Amino acid sequence: MIRIEDIYKRFGTVQALDGLSLEVPAGKVFGLIGPNGAGKTTTIRILAGLVRPDAGRALLDGLGQDRPIETRRMLGALIEQPGLYGKLTLVEYLTFFSRLYDLERKQARRRIQDLCELLDLDTKSRERLQGFSLGMKQKVALARILLHDPPILLLDEPTAGLDPLITKTVREHLLGGDDRGRKTILVSTHNLDEAARVCDEIAIIHKGRILEKGSWEELRERHASRGRVVIHLRELRETHGALVRQTRTVSELLLDPDRNTLAYTAADAAETNPGIIARLAAAGADIVSVEVEGTSLEEAYLRLIGGLP
Amino acid sequence: MKKAWHIALKEWKEILRDFYVLGILVLLPLAMVATLVVLIYFYMTFFLQNLDKIQLMLSSMPKAYLDGLSGYSDIQKVAILPIKIIGLPFFLLIPLLMSGIITSDSFAGERERNTLEALLTTPIRDWELLVGKILTPFVPALLVTWTSFLLLTKGIANLINPHFLSPIFPDMIWIVSVALVVPLFLVGTVLAEILISARVSSVKAASALNMLLAFPVLAVMLMQSTGFVLFSSGTLPWILLLLASLDAILFTVGLRSLRRRGLLD
Structure with a gap:
């Protein structure tokens, strides 16, 4: 379960988050929808432990950022525009991260192979990442965050800039695949169509506050009137x-x-x-x-x- | 500690695949050693051909150079200038340049390429991250420096008559300096460079600021050439103690300021 309690964050003169609170029940896909600068990325970065909030708490399965190692073990975070180590091959890159996630060699090898097949990357496994297209890079980043099979996923614009085919692959494997109901997922997007397709619940965020929250049907009913x-x-x-x-x-x-x-x-x-x-x-x-x-x-x-x- | 090694191994792999960085890491120390060997060769050849100039040279050298050299011949006393006064600080300059090339890319490079966030969301402890980032430049820079020392020894032995120089090169001062002073100096340098790389926004800025770290080496050269402080059996224990203390302070400061969220806030 993901829980954010009354979080405030200011960057210079910009109030990025202004008393934001939300809760994502275990096994649900929750969409954060908002324009650029609404506070979506900051929310995800705080949950991932990359940014310290000025006030408030962010909890993952009841654990706060005072337990960083435990929270990171249960987390897979995809922050927008993932950078990769271009001089490494796909397998070397994923092997490196599998070591950081404490995966056994044998287990890591099998997991990497499975993920490469799942994301259609198996033919590229021995190629260096510097030659990969944006869509391929996004798929590599997805493989990275799924390596340790984390129960919680934080996805910041996971399909931004991708062509429709890759978008479909990402959406199917990440948000609508076998993991549906098994993982708690917070996904930020400004794509309403995507949110409608994959989220159990959505929140519209603007200027660091949540303006509306509910299931897709609830929001449609509320506004259709x-x-x-x-x-x-x-x-x-x-x-x-x-x-x-x-x-x-x-x-x-x-x-x-x-x-x-x-x-x-x-x-x-x-x-x-x-x-x-x-x-x-x-x-x-x-x-x-x-x-x-x-x-x-x-x-x-x-x-x-x-x-x- | 395993994760620190994994970080270093990953970065070494990247260095080995970067033709330009690898080229500089090999050629720069070679060029520096060659320069030093040629300098010593011409210097010694001049005095061996102009023995009458030796007394003039000795009388113009600071008295501190000659203290403790009473058992040496005049030509050996003259040789101390290029070999110890200039040569020893050269072996601080080599690791400084080598580590600078690698470390400027450390955190600043990761930030530029958007790779830092992925690293920071893994369950790696702050000290493991710092040690990994220290090992990355430390090991190659130390290996290059030690190899350079062996090449200098070989070069001097082949080009210059070793009978003149064997008592003063490589003596205990040289061996202790290369074996202990260089690694301790290197750890401090790398930590300072990492702190710079963690604070600036680009590799370019990190490289520019790393230049400032050459000043302590220049200061050592200046102190040596004026005889103010010399690498000697009397000063070496104090130099080692000073460097070890500085390393400990820098590591503590580094660990505090490298709290992962501070790297991205």
């Missing part, structure tokens, strides 16, 4: 517009006499619409159809982080 409503009438009259205007939770009302439609944005469409429809019907309006265009999570995300009005 703020939608644009289009009512198509047999014959649109001015009085219909006046009736809708009386409702306080309605904004951006638009009447289109040519198409006999009235459209508005409701703060809570599920509660607002039945009242409006009843009032229109009582006034003799002949309603042909009602369409509710729910806010997509992308729009909700942009609105939350201030990118949309």
